[in-house]
Amino acid sequence: MIQARTLTRTFRVGKEVIEAVRGVDLDVAEGELVAFLGPNGAGKSTTLRMLTSLLPPTSGTAIVDGVDVTRDPAGVRRRIGYIGQKEGAGHNYRVWDELRMQGLFYGMTPRDAAHRGEELLESLDLADLRMRKVSSLSGGQKRRLDIAMGLIHAPRLLFLDEPSTGMDPQNRANLWDHIMRIRREHGTTIVLTTHYLEEADTMAERVIIIDHGKIIADDTADALKRQQAGDRLIVVVPASQVDLARDQLDGATNGMETQPTAEGIALSLKVTAAAHAVPQVLGRLAAGGVEVVAASAKQPTLDDVFLNLTGRSLRDGDA
C-alpha cells in the first residue's frame, strides 16, 4: 500500500535549515494498522503530510496505493482519506452541508454523496446533528464529523494525524471504537500518528518509533517491549542482606539495578517472563535465608522502549 524510500524534508526558518525528516524508509502492506509514535517535533506529521501529498518531499520517493506522490499528487489524494490534526469542518457550515460537499469534492455524484453521507451520519452517531452548525458541536462530535468526511469516498487507505489529541478518555475510547469497527468491516489500511503511549500500545498492531526525523524502531508493540526493554522483577530486601541476596541470585543478576527505598534496598532484575520468575526468585531467596520485604513484577511500556532507544523518556516531552 505504501512504499517510501529515503524520504527527506527540510524547512528553512530564517537562515536556519531544519531537517524535519531525515531519510525515512517505510513499507506498509494492505490492511495494516500502523502507528507513528514519537515526541512532538519528531517528524511524524511531516512524514504523514508527505505521504498524503500535502507537502512535497525535499528528496526521496513515496508510492502510495500505486501512485507516486510527487508525480501525481492529485491521484494520491483521490485514493486516500486524510484526517488532519485540526478541525476539518468549517465552523460556519452545517454538518450535512460539509459532509455532502466533501463527497462532491471527491467527484462523487450528488446521489452517491447523499447516500453515503446518510450511512456515515448513522454509523458515527451524528444523525441528530445534521442540521446543526459545526461551531455548536462538542469536541468529540466534531472529531466524528472529521472521520465521516475522511471516509465519505470509502478510501482503502486512511491517514489520521493525532486523531485523539485533546480528547477526554471517554471520547477517545469512543473514537477508537468507531475506527476499529471501520477497519473490521472494510479492511481499511490505517496509518496514524500519536504521542500517546497507551494508544499506540493498545490499538496499533505495528508501532514505528520516530525521533529526530528518523525511524528508530519498527515492530509490534510486544516485540519492541521484549527486545528493547523486557520484564523486570523487583524485590525489596533489608540493606544488610543485599550481598546475601546477590549471592543467592547468582546468574540472574545480569542487568540488575539497586535502589534504596524506605523499607530497604530494591533489587530490579531483568527477566524474560516476570510472572514465571516471581516464584523462582522468591524460592531461591527464601532458601538462602533472605527476608524479602516486598516483591513486584513490572511489565515494560513503550516508554521503556523509547527510553532504552534514546535515553530520554517520551513522557518528559509530552505536551
Add this chain to the structure above:
Amino acid sequence: MPSMRSSDAAEKLESGSKLPAASLAANCHTKFGRLRFEPKTGLSAELLVDIRNVWWRESLLIVRDPFTLVFSLIQPLVFLALFGPLLTGVASETPFGGESTLQWFLPGVVVMITMFGTSMTGANLQFEIMTGSFERILATPLARPALVIGRALKELTPLVAQAAIITLVAVPFGFQLFPLHVVVGLLMLGVFGIGVGALSYALAIAARKTEWIFWAVQQSLLFPLLILSGMMLPLETGPAWMQALSRLNPLTYIVNAERVLFAGMVGMEVVYGFVAAFATAVIGLLVGVRAIRQATI
C-alpha cells in the same frame, strides 16, 4: 475488485495513447470514484465541476444565513444617508457634472461596497486555514486553481445583490434609475470583484501565519485606493499630484465608468472601466492561483 479493473484500463489507454503518459491521470480506486482523464493544464470539464463545487460551498454561507447580507448593507446606507447630504452642502455650485448629488454619489457607494466586501473576503480563508478546514479541502482531489476561482466567483452573488438593493433604496430619494445601464454597471463590478477577491485570497495565504498582517495590508491599501479613485469627493478640485496618482489607480476607471452608466449614458469611460475590471480579474486570478499552488498550509 472493480478498482483494479479501472486502473488497468487506464494503463492500457495510457500506453496506447500518443499523449505523454504524464498528461493522463487515472482515477477510481474507490467504490464511488469515477474514472477520469485529466489534462494537467488548461481548462477542463473537471476543473469547471471543481470550480462549481467550491463556489457552491462558499455560497452556502449566504444561502443558510441570508441575514449576513442584510447586515452588510448597513454601512453603505449610513454613508449614503449621512455623507451624501454633506456633499450637497459643501458644493454650492454643481461640481458633479450637473447631476444631482445622489446621482453622482451613489455609484461611488456601490463601488465602495464592492471594495469593502471583496477585499475582506480573504479573512474567511485565513480563518479556515487556522481552524484546519482548508487543510482538509487541500487533501481532496480538487484542482488547485478551482480553490481560488470558485471562491472568487462567489463574491459576485453578495456584491450584485447589495448593489442592487442600495440602488433601489435610493430611488424614492430622487435617484433616477436606468435599469439596463445599472445591470451593465453591476456586471462590470462583478468582474472587478472577482479580481479583488482573488487578490485578497492571495494575501490571506501569504499572511497565513500572522493574522494581523492581512488586516494591516488590507486597510492600508483600501482607503488610499478609495480616496484616490474620486469615490467620495471629486478629485477635479484636488492637487495635481493626486490627480496623477488617480490615473494610475484602476479603481478610478471603474468609478468613472459606473458614474457614466448610472447617469444613463454610455461613453469611452465604460470601455476603460471594463478594461480595468478584466485586467484586475485576470491579474488577481493569476496571482491567487500561483499563491495556492505554492502554498503548503
